[in-house]
Amino acid sequence: MGGVKGLRTDSVEGRPTEDAVLVERSRNGDQDAYGELVTRYQAIAARTAYVITGTAADAEDVAQDAFVKAYYALDRFRSGAPFRPWLLRIVANEAINRRKAAGRRPTVGLSVVEDRASGDTALSPEASALAHERREVVLDALRKMREEDRLVIAYRYFFDLSEVEMADALGVARGTVKSRLSRAIARLRAAMEGDQLHDA
């Protein structure tokens, strides 16, 4: 995995303690405390759902459903564990179930916002066009991938989750995160270069 950037293994500073307090209060029926957790993680929850469902409307529904389900599952949440990956696991499950229930199409409609003002300004028109083309190629491949693979890639590259968080969010052993990621990247490349290796 030489090309994969070093994975962070620490969790986000300051958050776990505070989350734990909010979780505890939520468990005791404090819905305002839970609302705070929702506000804190609504963005990443909706983004995670979007990576799987590929439509913004579905993703928002999924995120909302997931937060409601997570609330009622709080008693099964291990005290002291980080909340974010636990939540993301519920979000991902919900999103994948939604995709299946909707009669999963082979590709999802992930799209990009191309009219971003910043970012490309430092690039020459040629470099900008090349970057754009690469994004299209990669996005097209991502659309065709299995949800699980897309999720691994998103956690690592889009949301910058630590390795530990990824393991928790994916529900896998920590030692297998890297191999999962490298397999997902291999399948991404395969999808970019043709579909021959897609199911390998």
Add this chain to the structure above:
Amino acid sequence: MTRERMSEQELDATLADLGERLAYPRPTRLADAVTARLREPRAGRWWDALRSPRYAFAPVFATLAVFALVIVLAMPGARAAASDFLHAWGIDIFRVPQVATPAVSPSPRSGLGALTTLADARVRAGFPVRVPNDPRLGTPDEVYRDGSDASGARQRISLVYGQRAGIPISHEPGVSVLVVEFRGAVDENLTGGKGVGPDTKIESLSVNGGRGMWLEGAPHLFFYRDASGNIQTETLRLAGNTLIWEQDGVTFRLEAQVSREDALRIAGSFR
């Protein structure tokens, strides 16, 4: 379009770039939507709610409810006798052959919610709170409000009257009259249950122009169930004679060891 193989660095950079540009949804008020849903009765999986600490006594009441239901099924006459006119506005009556002294006997104040003032209750109830204007009662000694602020749909106001001349004290020390008000007709999903023993007299009557019910005799117990089956724990009250009636979409419950005529007189004084 050339499809030369990207280097690992190029792929990494492209993925990172892509991650920033995806057309993600941008939820802003998700917390409101979620907490609003948490306040709704939960469809279907009501047993999850029983895990909440708020329903610590739920198994007790659930068991009582099951017993009551089984007995009602065996005695269709009892059900027919009383439930028809009440079911329409959200109260189910179950007659049971015997009401055991409850193992869990919370004080009438427990589970009534937060202690508040009458003025505050009037502001926050979400429905017009009425108070008996009966000289024997005077003003309530304690006012409780239970429920969430935002929706108002499940607000419940309780008025507690301590010792009052001319009204026997209930078996709960220091309490002679309890009044509970909640918006019953608005929340159509709300169903209530009341288990009554064989010695309890049930009578349907008209109170303040609305339908009502008078329960008299042996102590009875209350349990309360919302549409999703969540059983409220703040159910056991004075277990005295009880008058229940509906008025302008609000359900009133008056519990006191008084005669039916007395209860009706007090009910008639609600302003």
